[in-house]
Amino acid sequence: xxxxxxxxxxxxxxxxxxxxxxxxxxxxxxxxxxxxxxxxxxxxxxxxxxxxxxxxxxxxxxxxxxxxxxxxxxxxxxxxxxxxxxxxxxxxxxxxxxxxxxxxxxxxxxxxxxxxxxxxxxxxxxxxxxxxxxxxxxxxxxxxxxxxxxxxxxxxxxxxxxxxxxxxxxxxxxxxxxxxxxxxxxxxxxxxxxxxxxxxxxxxxxxxxxxxxxxxxxxxxxxxxxxxxxxxxxxxxxxxxxxxxxxxxxxxxxxxxxxxxxxxxxxxxxxxxxxxxxxxxxxxxxxxxxxxxxxxxxxxxxxxxxxxxxxxxxxxxxxxxxxxxxxxxxxxxxxxxxxxxxxxxxxxxxxxxxxxxxxxxxxxxxxxxxxxxxxxxxxxxxxxxxxxxxxxxxxxxxxxxxxxxxxxxxxxxxxxxx
Ligand SMILES: NC(=O)c1ccc[n+]([C@@H]2O[C@H](COP(=O)([O-])OP(=O)(O)OC[C@H]3O[C@@H](n4cnc5c(N)ncnc54)[C@H](OP(=O)(O)O)[C@@H]3O)[C@@H](O)[C@H]2O)c1
Numbered sequence: 001x002x003x004x005x006x007x008x009x010x011x012x013x014x015x016x017x018x019x020x021x022x023x024x025x026x027x028x029x030x031x032x033x034x035x036x037x038x039x040x041x042x043x044x045x046x047x048x049x050x051x052x053x054x055x056x057x058x059x060x061x062x063x064x065x066x067x068x069x070x071x072x073x074x075x076x077x078x079x080x081x082x083x084x085x086x087x088x089x090x091x092x093x094x095x096x097x098x099x100x101x102x103x104x105x106x107x108x109x110x111x112x113x114x115x116x117x118x119x120x121x122x123x124x125x126x127x128x129x130x131x132x133x134x135x136x137x138x139x140x141x142x143x144x145x146x147x148x149x150x151x152x153x154x155x156x157x158x159x160x161x162x163x164x165x166x167x168x169x170x171x172x173x174x175x176x177x178x179x180x181x182x183x184x185x186x187x188x189x190x191x192x193x194x195x196x197x198x199x200x201x202x203x204x205x206x207x208x209x210x211x212x213x214x215x216x217x218x219x220x221x222x223x224x225x226x227x228x229x230x231x232x233x234x235x236x237x238x239x240x241x242x243x244x245x246x247x248x249x250x251x252x253x254x255x256x257x258x259x260x261x262x263x264x265x266x267x268x269x270x271x272x273x274x275x276x277x278x279x280x281x282x283x284x285x286x287x288x289x290x291x292x293x294x295x296x297x298x299x300x301x302x303x304x305x306x307x308x309x310x311x312x313x314x315x316x317x318x319x320x321x322x323x324x325x326x327x328x329x330x331x332x333x334x335x336x337x338x339x340x341x342x343x344x345x346x347x348x349x350x351x352x353x354x355x356x357x358x359x360x361x362x363x364x365x366x367x368x369x370x371x372x373x374x375x376x377x378x379x380x381x382x383x384x385x386x387x388x389x390x391x392x393x394x395x396x397x398x399x400x401x402x403x404x405x406x407x408x409x410x411x412x413x414x415x416x417x418x
Contacts, residue, residue: 003043008155008372009398011057015101015112018046018055024154025375027090032073035379039071039153044089047150047158049104052125054161056116059396059403060369061152062095062178063378070146071379082148093152094120094145097167097177097403098396107161115167115403118152119180119350120144122160135346143344153375155395162347168358170408173397176357178390179214179364184345185317186214186293187353191222193342194291194315198223203281203289203307205296207244208235208414210390211317213365215293216242221361224291227284238414242365246284253277257299260326271302271328278307291315298322310335317342364411366390369400388415 008023026042049055070078070092078090100114110116123130124140135141145151150158168176189211190196202219206212207228219226220243228239228247236247250257255273262270282288288309294301297319304314305327316339319325331337345353356362367389370378374393381387397403404410 003041005041005372009394009396011155011396015057015099018048018102018156020046022046022155023372024091027071027078027092028088029073029077029079032071032077035068035071035383036376039092039376039379042089044091044154046156049102049107049158051104052106052161053104054100054107054110054159054164055102056096056098056118056157056159056164057101057396058093058096058098058152058155058157059173059394060097060177061093061393061395062180063375063382063391063393064094064181065382066094066143066146067092067151067153068379068383072383078147082142084149087149089149091149091151091154091157092145093154093157094143095178095180095392096152096157097173098152098157100164101156103161110161110164114164116164117167117176117180117354118144118157118159118163119165119184119345119347120146120163121344121346121350122148122163136343152395153393165351165354166358167403168354168408169404169406170358170360171364171404171410172401173403174366174369174392174394174400175364175404175411178366178392179357180350181344182210182390183214183357183362183364184350184353185342186211186218188345188349189293189315189317189340189342190215190218190291191352192349193340194293194313196222196224196291200224200290201285201287201309202226202291202293203285203304204228204239204244204293205300205304206230206320207239207242207247211295212239212293213242213412214362216244217362218356219243221356225285227281227289234415241412248277248280248284253280256303257321258302258326260298260322260324271306274303274306277303281307288312295319296321298325301325302327305337305339306331308337311337313338313340315340315342360408363409365414366392366411367413367415368392369394
């Protein structure tokens with residue numbers, strides 16, 4: 001019988017029992033290339049949960065850029081990593097909301113029927129780093145649904161039990177399906193790495209982007225004052241709605257962006273513009289920022305180091321504009337500033353961040369929910385930069401409101417991002 005993807009929300013088994021087969025969007029080594037072709041829907045075996053593993057019925061699945069890379073097979077093919085050699089396929093998807101369907105040996109905290117949100121960090125229970133340092137330091141650390149197969153673009157996904165978080169009752173399946181990867185990253189950056197406090201001033205690059213919308217809300221929830229950098233007044237208004245004191249349109253300071261091939265004269269002009277930008281930041285916040293939230297990289301990093309307050313911190317998790325950074329280090333050492341690297345979050349951080357969602361102190365931001373058939377197109381849109389914010393995919397959920405069982409404001413629907 002041909003697979004009918006319009007029927008993915010229907011199941012004829014109860015929690016505790018797995019069907020033999022499921023519908024999944026699958027990438028195979030011979031199909032690596034444009035996302036619209038690399039993703040093909042297939043009927044595949046439903047995996048059994050191993051020790052400390054859980055099979056979750058996916059209700060909705062968030063789309064992230066990592067599976068554009070998985071489709072393209074660039075900069076590296078995922079098939080050399082994780083459990084891919086064992087299975088020969090890649091089922092992507094690093095964000096999900098869903099229902100625990102079957103638990104593996106050793107799982108005692110979760111049972112079939114529990115409603116969950118999934119965070120995307122995996123590490124082996126046997127790595128010592130997991131037990132005393134941080135799972136992100138473990139040699140086995142992997143991002144589920146990118147460096148592993150059995151991600152969320154399928155009727156069922158296989159996860160480690162430690163990846164599960166209680167689903168906030170005030171949010172629908174769709175609302176809570178797509179914040180994990182970006183929100184939990186922003187939480188670790190600001191709360192545990194940069195240690196923001198009430199009264200701190202924070203400068204947030206890309207404040208209406210995937211990370212920025214959560215960084216801005218976390219500042220408000222922490223009592224810190226945020227100024228967001230954006231590229232349009234519409235995004236600026238969103239950032240103010242999310243709790244920023246004000247915004248700066250970066251188009252007014254185009255000359256501060258470092259390209260890396262400036263001669264001495266051009267660098268002098270660029271620095272003058274950075275200085276003007278820092279002055280505007282100070283005039284909005286009343287002082288220089290204690291913390292700068294960085295992920296743009298090459299273009300903005302010299303300005304970030306210059307603008308942050310003496311003894312302040314620049315926390316960075318990415319480099320959209322280029323990862324070879326250069327900056328005038330005198331501003332770092334003379335003013336005793338710190339640069340902090342940060343990558344995703346551990347389960348404890350995810351749990352605390354998720355609690356803020358359940359309390360309505362931070363809200364998801366989404367721009368579009370698509371049906372299950374939308375997986376290739378959603379990734380193609382990201383690849384071609386035709387998207388205007390966060391996209392999620394309904395899998396088991398049939399409408400965007402299903403799953404909300406307590407009163408709450410739900411997601412903010414807005415066009416954000418690049
Ligand atoms: N390490 C981790 O765990 C982790 C997790 C998530 C993301 N990341 C990385 O972090 C970066 C941002 O992710 P995201 O989800 O926030 O992306 P996003 O939704 O595309 O938002 C990034 C924002 O940065 C701004 N921006 C882009 N290029 C810029 C430039 N040249 N100068 C100044 N601002 C620029 C844009 O905002 P405006 O146009 O409004 O200024 C854009 O909306 C990516 O490189 C991603 O790979 C890392």
